[in-house]
Amino acid sequence: MATQILKRSLLTRSYTPSRTQNLCFMFSTSPPPQDAPPTTTKISSAVSVLTHHRSKSRWSYLRSLWPDGFSPAEFFQIVIRIRNNAHLALRFFDFTRRHSLCEHNLESYAAIIHVLSRARLKGQACSLIKEAMRVSPVSEPVRVFEVLVKTYRQCDSAPFVFDLLIDSCLEVKKIDGAVEIARLLMSRGISPKVGTCNALIKCVSRFRGVLAGYEIYRELFGLGYAEAAENAKRVVRVRPNVQTFSTLMICFYRDGALDRVKELWNEMQNCSCAPNAYSYSMLMAVYCEEGEMVEAERVWNKMRTDGVEADLVAYNTIIGGFCKAGDVERAEEFFAEMESSGVECTCTTVEHLISGYCKIGDLDAAMLLYKDMHRKNFIPGELTIDAIVKGLCKKGRVHEALDIMKEAQGNLCLSPKLTSYVVLLRGLCEEGKMEDALKLQAEMVGRGFQPNLQVYSAFVDGYMKRGNSEMAERLRKEMQDAQVDGFSDTVRRWKPLMEINDTET
Incomplete structure (x- = not known):
């Protein structure tokens, strides 16, 4: 419908003056300005050479006939006469640029852009549009839009x-330009394609915030603008699809607005838009985040009842939710179902299970999965290493945890988290291995982590266990001073303590 409206708006020639002004976006529909009237004979001859000469000889022949090249107006007329052969038109454009045979302006760019667009050569057309926005200081998006509108009928173009x-x-x-162009189209009764609307919503949400993206969504699809619509021309709008809602749901989820995800789910249902596996996964992720695993499993069952096949994202979501809730047994059941369904697990799947086993204190199962990750060439993330280190230290397996962290630093090139250093330092200090703890603390400072209250407390307790009350008292006093200063200048403070310790030992 949008295509028919745009073609009626821009291709019909028998307009009244007011109708012409409205449907042609308030821009002139006259031919593009010409520096000099194009020579009909020259244009016809060039078209004949392009269409009838062999591909190997046509270009040298063109250069021999017109060594001074073509004006932008001449190029425009030549291109629209060969518009049914988009590839030939593009080669002619590249030929004129390569040999400096035309000083292209926005109008000549518009001609080749129209030809490529009507032939659905998206990549080439987009590349030239981006060039057109750079050809002169005033070639901003709206200016390019104006020229494309002005040359639309002559080029027999397409709304695409x-x-x-x-x-x-x-x-x-150029987000503001994209929004302005979309509004100009809608002000004249035309709506961009739903895929374009989705891309615009996603980009605005990313760079302007999800609330701005949501407002654009409502504007593009005509939601909540009844009063404005009553005073404006009727717009033939496209309907939002499942990708539209999924785009907004993931943005709100990342922003922590879980209730808005549920609202969008209901809005999607009201629009009679069938959810897919990804949108089901988003709703499950919300309930998993809230710890409502009964509701999450209800959504899972509804997905299966509706005939939607669970994909990798869905399985990872429900497995991760049960692991976070500490119900690893239920997570393992979904993992077994996942494997029997032929859906291959990923590093994320195994990481969820490792975190779950660490959470319930089953470090042996966690370590088996960790070794299995290595066999599958999966690379764990910092959070997984942190969970294993914490779990091992809690079980008193400090040196095993230290080996895991060193392996992550060496073979996996991962940077440990501050919490990993803290639990390892506490474990070493509890075992009275102060020299090892000081070396690890020096490494921690070298990586940009400042000692905090927990680190100071660990060392104080460690020195007290070794009977070194003098060092413990010095650290306790320094800890109090550091609390006042916000733990600043820690490298300068800790270096003398390490030197003193070396002297005493």
Whole structure:
């Protein structure tokens, strides 16, 4: 429907003056400005050479006939006459640029962009649109839009060109220009394609915040603007699809607005938009985050009842939720179902299970899974290493935890978290291995982590167990001073303590 409206708006020639002004976006529909009237004979001859000469000879023949090249107006007329052969038009454009045979302006760019768009050559068209936005200081997105509108009828173009213009603006982060173009289209009764709307919503949410993305969503799809719509021209709008809602749900989820995810789910249902596995996964993730595993499993069962096949994201979501809740046995059941369904697990799947076993204190099972990760060439993340280190230290297996962390630093090139250093230091100090603890603390400082209250307390307790009350008292006093200063200048403070310790030992 949008395509038919746009073609009626831009291709019909029998307009009244007011109708012309409204449907052509309030821009002139006259031919592009010309530096000099194009020579009909020259244009016809060039078209004949392009269409009838062999591909190997046509380019040298063109250069021999017109060594001074073509004006932008001449190029425009040549291109629209060969518009049904988009690849030939593009080669001609590249030929004129390569041999400096035309000083291209926005109008000549518009001609080749229209030809490529109507041929659905998206990549090439977008590339030239981005170039067109750089050809002169005033070639901002809206200016390119104006020229494309002005040349639309002559080039017998397709509405797809304006979607490509919005996509290109988003690729080069000209978000305001993309929004303005979308509004200009809608003000004249045209809506961008739903895929373009989704891309615009996603980009605005990313760079302007999810609330701004949500407002654009409501504007693009005509939601909550009844009063404005009553005073404006009727817009033939596309309907949001499942990707639209999934885009917004993931943005709100990452922003921590879990209730808004549920609201969008209900809104999607009200729009009679069938959810897919990803949108089901988003709703499950919300309930998993809230610890409502009964509700999460209810969503899982509804997904299966509705005939939607669970994918990797869905399995990882429900497995991760049960592991976080400490119900690793139920997570293992879903893991077994996942494998029997032919869905291959990923590093994330195993990491969820490792974290779950660490949470319930089953370090042997966690270590078996950790070794299995190595066999599968999975690389664990810092959070997984941190969970294992914490779990092992809690069980008194400090040196085993230290080996795991060193392996992560060496073979896996991972940077340990501060919490990993803290639990290891506490464990070493509890065992009275102060020299090892000092070396690890020096490494921690070298990685940019400052000793905190927990680190000071661990060393104080460690020295007290060794009977070194003098060192413990010095550290206790330093800890009090550091609390006042906010633990600043820690490297300067700790270096003398290490030297004193070396002297005493």
